[in-house]
Amino acid sequence: MKKNKYFIIFILLIAAFLRFYQLGVNPPSLTWDEVAWGYNAYALGTDGRDEFGRFLPYDYLESFGDFKPPMYAYLDIIPVKIFGLNEFSTRFPSAFFGVLTVLISYFLTLRIFYKSEYSKYYALLTSFILAISPWHVMLSRAAFEANVATFFLVLGVYLFLYALQKKPLIISLSAVSFVFSMYTFNTSRIVAPLLVVLLVFGFWKSILKIKKQIIFAAVVGLVVLLPLMPFLLSDQAKLRFKEVNIFTDSNIVKTSNQEILNDNNVWWSNIIHNRRVGYSLSYLQHYFDNLSFDFLFIKGDGNPKFSLQSVGQMYLWEFPFFIAGIIFLFRKREANWWILPAWLILGIVPAATARETPHALRIETTLPTFQLFVAYGLVNVFISTKGKLFKISFKKALILAVGLAALFNFTYFWEDYSRHYAKKFAGEWQYGYEDAVKYINSVKDDYDTIYMTSSLGRPYMYLLFYEKYNPKLFRQQAKIERDAFGFVNISKIDKYYFDYKMAKESKKHGLYIVSPPDVPKSANIKRTFYLPDNTIVLVAYEE
Numbered sequence: 001m002k003k004n005k006y007f008i009i010f011i012l013l014i015a016a017f018l019r020f021y022q023l024g025v026n027p028p029s030l031t032w033d034e035v036a037w038g039y040n041a042y043a044l045g046t047d048g049r050d051e052f053g054r055f056l057p058y059d060y061l062e063s064f065g066d067f068k069p070p071m072y073a074y075l076d077i078i079p080v081k082i083f084g085l086n087e088f089s090t091r092f093p094s095a096f097f098g099v100l101t102v103l104i105s106y107f108l109t110l111r112i113f114y115k116s117e118y119s120k121y122y123a124l125l126t127s128f129i130l131a132i133s134p135w136h137v138m139l140s141r142a143a144f145e146a147n148v149a150t151f152f153l154v155l156g157v158y159l160f161l162y163a164l165q166k167k168p169l170i171i172s173l174s175a176v177s178f179v180f181s182m183y184t185f186n187t188s189r190i191v192a193p194l195l196v197v198l199l200v201f202g203f204w205k206s207i208l209k210i211k212k213q214i215i216f217a218a219v220v221g222l223v224v225l226l227p228l229m230p231f232l233l234s235d236q237a238k239l240r241f242k243e244v245n246i247f248t249d250s251n252i253v254k255t256s257n258q259e260i261l262n263d264n265n266v267w268w269s270n271i272i273h274n275r276r277v278g279y280s281l282s283y284l285q286h287y288f289d290n291l292s293f294d295f296l297f298i299k300g301d302g303n304p305k306f307s308l309q310s311v312g313q314m315y316l317w318e319f320p321f322f323i324a325g326i327i328f329l330f331r332k333r334e335a336n337w338w339i340l341p342a343w344l345i346l347g348i349v350p351a352a353t354a355r356e357t358p359h360a361l362r363i364e365t366t367l368p369t370f371q372l373f374v375a376y377g378l379v380n381v382f383i384s385t386k387g388k389l390f391k392i393s394f395k396k397a398l399i400l401a402v403g404l405a406a407l408f409n410f411t412y413f414w415e416d417y418s419r420h421y422a423k424k425f426a427g428e429w430q431y432g433y434e435d436a437v438k439y440i441n442s443v444k445d446d447y448d449t450i451y452m453t454s455s456l457g458r459p460y461m462y463l464l465f466y467e468k469y470n471p472k473l474f475r476q477q478a479k480i481e482r483d484a485f486g487f488v489n490i491s492k493i494d495k496y497y498f499d500y501k502m503a504k505e506s507k508k509h510g511l512y513i514v515s516p517p518d519v520p521k522s523a524n525i526k527r528t529f530y531l532p533d534n535t536i537v538l539v540a541y542e543e
Helices: 002-020 032-047 071-075 077-083 087-112 119-131 134-140 145-165 168-182 188-202 204-208 211-232 235-244 250-262 267-272 275-289 293-298 318-332 339-348 369-382 392-429 433-446 459-466 471-477 500-505
Strands: 449-452 478-482 488-493 510-514 524-530 536-542
Touching (some): 002 119, 032 071, 032 459, 071 077, 077 087, 087 119, 087 369, 134 392, 145 188, 204 211, 318 369, 449 500, 459 488
């Protein structure tokens, strides 16, 4: 146990370094969602209201009209108070809970394989692999609420198992943790209930032995969940799903109708080419996209925010042990082994309804099952087999080869991320708005109107964030527009304009921040803003 403590401390130090090192400068800028989290935390910490004035919102943050689950903003209040409103404080909760997830994964693995003589090996390796995972490291280094939700899910499963095996009274904490995940990330609102149902049915006999504690936990969970229920049943909650799900894809219906027409509308064609069959096949395709070899081990997610594009969501060296882990797990069936495949399968269910697949963020709720499979494979290939698979001398050589491959994979990932990522993908992170706002702040008294282009995203939120705009003043000065779909647009704050036509109509001495193609030929250019690779991203000119 003493050695285990030293190992886990070492692993946590690695995890903390990989998640906190240069957190404020890499990724190179904040996305519009990140500045929204930071500013809402700032507003809540100022007067207890979100950016639009809702007092202590518990069900959602309206934000840009995407109705964000509010937990991340509340968790960010203290970091913003301590470190100020900046990149580091905004990303702090994600990095912090990322490290805690590494720790809880250790204890979770011990609970899953509590009867195995190799449980400590499984636990240490799982935590270590998660600590250096390119998937988990990258999602821990930006203000992704999914990363915090993953912590609550892992904690919920761990507390459930610990309660059944050790202390029944803490089963209520498990219920609260699952509900907290639902206050944190939209996908968890489906995954958390599925995991609870899985655990209840899987441990039905054990649950019957602690009925009183289970009933109390159910009541506590429902009480904590109750404030969220009206929103979950509202049109606003359905808005995001309607926007991204495959079941609103009219092309499937068109294809179905065309295939039936090609078959002269015969009865069997109506069955084979039924749109419901089309949607089912589309769902399966999107589901298995998230398990593709290319996604997991070669290139990763197509979105550079979630992947380097040159490394998979997992390391290539993990592949043979991932497969070995699955084989050994189903062959040996140790203790509560079935939780792993069931969790992985259920974790992808909601993500497969989205049009964009594979999607590393939406299936982060499956972690650390992938890493646990790899750890299980490693232990059973090199330790538990005790030389049965191959000779001892060859075994040592193979361990050395795997170690070198793992070191090479990790070094390649971290070198690329820490030295090249910010320069290569700055444009994906709305880079340029920060420099533009700082410039505006230095010359704002010289102009009657100031316009910022929305070509990079949501400019008003960057102005609020980097100027640390007084939330009360913003609410008084902002011209807020909401369209029929519920999306929010801010066209003006005091003399700051985000609508080009409105800025022009003011006919006042103005400063314009625009994309290079939008600069008039006769413009008096005052400042040019560059990406790290020296590409011009924004231009400031006056009229």
